[in-house]
Amino acid sequence: MNNANSSQQISHGFITATGTKIFRYYEDRTPQNSPVLVVSNHRSFMDAPILMAAIEKPIRFACHHYMGQVPIMREIVTGLGCFPLDAAPSSQKGFFQQALQLLQENQAVGIFPEGTKPMVDFTEPNGINDFQRGFAHLALRADTGSDKVKPVKDLVILPVAIASIEETVNSAVPLRLLSLFDPTEPLFNQNGWHPLVIYRRVAVLIGRPYRITSFMRQQYQGKQAKTVVADVTNYCQAEIVELLRQGCY
Numbered sequence: 001m002n003n004a005n006s007s008q009q010i011s012h013g014f015i016t017a018t019g020t021k022i023f024r025y026y027e028d029r030t031p032q033n034s035p036v037l038v039v040s041n042h043r044s045f046m047d048a049p050i051l052m053a054a055i056e057k058p059i060r061f062a063c064h065h066y067m068g069q070v071p072i073m074r075e076i077v078t079g080l081g082c083f084p085l086d087a088a089p090s091s092q093k094g095f096f097q098q099a100l101q102l103l104q105e106n107q108a109v110g111i112f113p114e115g116t117k118p119m120v121d122f123t124e125p126n127g128i129n130d131f132q133r134g135f136a137h138l139a140l141r142a143d144t145g146s147d148k149v150k151p152v153k154d155l156v157i158l159p160v161a162i163a164s165i166e167e168t169v170n171s172a173v174p175l176r177l178l179s180l181f182d183p184t185e186p187l188f189n190q191n192g193w194h195p196l197v198i199y200r201r202v203a204v205l206i207g208r209p210y211r212i213t214s215f216m217r218q219q220y221q222g223k224q225a226k227t228v229v230a231d232v233t234n235y236c237q238a239e240i241v242e243l244l245r246q247g248c249y
Contacts, residue, residue, distance in 0.1 A: 007058045007081035011049035020046070020199050023165075024054050025247070026206040031156045035103040035142075039135055039236045040160045041128050041244065042112035042119065044197035047162055048080055051110060054204035055160070060102050061110035062095055099138055100149040111135040113236070116185065122195045125164035126248040128241055136232035139212050140220040157232070159207035159239040163247025164199050172196040203247035207239040 015022065030036075038059055040051060048061045061082040083098050099109050113131035123129070135157075142152035171193035179188035210232070219228040 007079065008052060008056075010079050011052040014046075014049045015053050018046070018198060020050070021201045022050065022054050023201070023203045024206075025203060027055075029206040029209060030055055030057075030158065031209060034154045034156045035106050035152055036108040037099075037103065037135060037139055037142075037155060037157045038108055038110040038160055039113060039131075039157060039240075040110065041162055041240050042114050043123055043125070043162070043164070044167075044199060045119075046197070046199055047112065048077075048082060048110065050162060050199065050202060050204060051160060052080070055108075055206070057108055059108045059110040061112070062099065095134065096138060096141070097148060100142060100152060103142060103152040103155060104150050111138075113233070120188075120194060122169065122197070125167065126244045128237070128244065131233050131237045133229050133233045135236075136229045139232060140217060140229065143212065143217055155212060157210040157212075157236060159210070159236040159243075161203075161205045161207065161240045161243030161247055163203040163205060163244050164197070165201040165203060165248070167200055167202075168198045170196040170198070205243040205247050207236075207243055210235055210239075 038051065038055070040047065044050075048059070048063075052059050058081055061077075061080070063077050063082045083102075099111075102109050111134070113133075113135050114129040115132050117129055139155060139157055142155045144151055173194050174192075176188065176191070178194065179185065182188065212232070216228050216232075219225065
């Protein structure tokens, strides 16, 4: 059994075990023959397997450094094909190298641009935090590649919304316990518990695919770099906000 089939089976088995009901919308928007960068909102440890089960393809998700350090969690994320980031300050460089390599191999890469905050500080199902811009930089750099990775051609950014319809929320572990595994994360240096959000019924809504044009790549190399990065980021966030509005009913 290859890793792709294994991660798909783990995802479907996980969803079956939790009894979660998934409702899929706009499935025809999913690209079939292009490298795909999946961008989604993030509130639960279930998000990666939910997306893989809904989109019906293996997705290699970038995940927080601590997830690769905590026993049991480490085995789950690696089994799903996720790649934990390096510890700060080298996490960004490692992320770009790993993600570009996977995309160049025509694999789907998944990113949660809200970062760790919505996982630690409970948010409402239709809530969303500002997106970090790393995924936009990745998409704009992909066509030129790197010193170690060939250029990625025909990359598609696919915004996807995970809209919880019914869920339960419990407490998982004390946040300060997680600081033992990643002392560089300031969010763990506080009292309280890491929330455990379990979806009972969830909608997965596929957004309109976004392609990086040659004109945008030219802008990225010049004075308009910040503007084009903001445009990519804002498009994906606005698309997911609208899909959440549709899905959270």
